[in-house]
Amino acid sequence: MIKQELPALEEKSIYVIREAKLKFKKIAALWSMGKDSTTMLALTRKAFLGKVPFPVIHIDNSIDFPETYQFRQDLAKKWNLDLIIAKSEIKPDMVGSACCGKNKPEALKKVMAEYGFDALIVSIRRDEHGVRAKERYMSPRDKNWKWDYKNQVAELWDDYTSKLDSKGHVRVHPLLDWNEIDVWRYVKQEKIPVNPLYFSRNGYRYRSLGCTHCTVPLKSNAKGVDDIIKELEVTKDEERSGRSMDKEREYAMLRLRSLGYM
């Protein structure tokens, strides 16, 4: 996995986060308590002199891991986060894309409408998935939340979309350029707190964190951040190989994203 220069990645993300906050009227960020969205919050604190100047939303289906809830509570307090918990209902027998593609976006839709957010920071990265690689730094979603991936907005230089559909919102992707290994190197450099589930216990660790129903740990002896970086230097496996919904169908991700999945 390619290690990029952290200062350059950092500058780009800070630029995009500031741009989003200053361009849109009411912005929020999604926080899953995973390493990416927590890194995004750390970058936001750098951009805004130690503060996170917008609400962070956790879409909570009540079946996240206990460690995840503990982590949420601790960091929200430490970083003084304006946390919005959007409760998502879990229906019996719903797993994979049926759940992630429906329940979570529905809960998010409700909270976005309630607060009137016009932009949402989402910490996706290009190297996670071929479909995510096609994203813009700022990408409009229409009033039905559809991603018009066949006719995306032009995005040149540092100029991002401002031509908004009145009832839609804009997805902002400040971490698009980062690779998985860069996130971990940055976590190390900045001593960013991370969810303990990423570290190996009894020979297994979570490489990508979803909820308890759909995330499977992978074989790994990486007990700390340094071990994870070493592991990623040589791996040929995909980051999301422990996520069931990605594997259901090769184009699950495209369908999900075009319907509003994060």
Next chain:
Amino acid sequence: MEVKNIALLGHKDHGKSTLIGSLLMQTGAATKVRIKEAEEYSTKLGKPFEPAFILDSFTEEREQEMTYDTTRAEIKHKDLAFSLIDVPGHEELIKNMISGASYGEVALLLVSANKSEGIRDQTKRHLFISRMLGIDRLVVAVNKMDTVSYDEKRFNEIRGSLSVFISKIGFSPNSVRFVPISAYKGENLVRTSKYLKWYKGKPLIDEVYRFASMKGKPSTGMLRMVVQGAIPSDSGELVVGKIINGSLSMGERIKVLPAGLEASVDEITVKGKKVHAAKVNENVALKLDRSSSAEMRGNIVSAADNPPRLTDFIRSRIFVTGRINRKAMSIKFNGSDISCSSIKVLRGIDPTTGDVKSMKEVKPLDAVEAELRLARKIPAERYEDTKELGRFVLYNGKEFTGIGTIV
């Protein structure tokens, strides 16, 4: 590892995505899952293995064997990483091509050596656009050499006729290399090819490296900072933005235009830390000794004694991608939308020849030189001097209509 952005260019079906797929495999950057998925999809469509499927991820892209939108893939070579920017080659998708290519530092153009393909209008249009976007280093990969039995004559023929056009639109001959390859067969990409003994240069990846490792054009060193806006802080309001040229020190006298504010810099914060000076590409937060009630967003900060020109009249070169409706045009300039009160076309330029042509009506895929009258003054400079202050995006209402550079 430093990342260099390489923009792939070329007519559709001349092999851009296939090349990236093959490079990902030969440099070991493709994951097992991606390769397996591409294999499975090739089989499903009843085709031999198609390396392009490692990259093209939209269902429609694979089924129609056509790239819809720009994407990126990373490979490394020696001490550099290349972010390969794939773009669609299809004419109707030029907006997506421009979006991708605008991030390029070096261009990698594909031309098919196949007798029924060769140099096309779109090949030249992509070159024309890349020059407008400021790319000045170019590697031309003459692809599909396997379909012409790796014939040196065919390679020379393409090189000869394309070289004339390339010089005409402003590439310096020293900044252009031609490399014969077969992206599909994987020949002369990372290793030299036994079929190309007559070729004396290096494999494609080394020729790209040669240009990618060169330093870009030196900047003028004049301070220019794009202001994103103002943010509150415990010590009062801070002006935030990115330095796009030169550097800035504490105590410096600055001018903020078009707001017209002149002030001294009391404090500079970079990445949350107070510093004495900040340099190009850094995002800063400035505490000034005075404030202005004017809107800060979209302003340009410069040294007080060396400000950019403030003007509402710009002469520019524009590549047009959509319909011009003179009543609804606006430009996007450093984050601000500014409406155009008039556009006067001076002359047309044929992007496929580089020649001046008469132009009664401006159509998509034309290039023009035009004078624009804007609704308000902007701090503008010639593209050649400070590219960030010399370029804009043209809109017709909400529709992306083209890109322009100030001459």
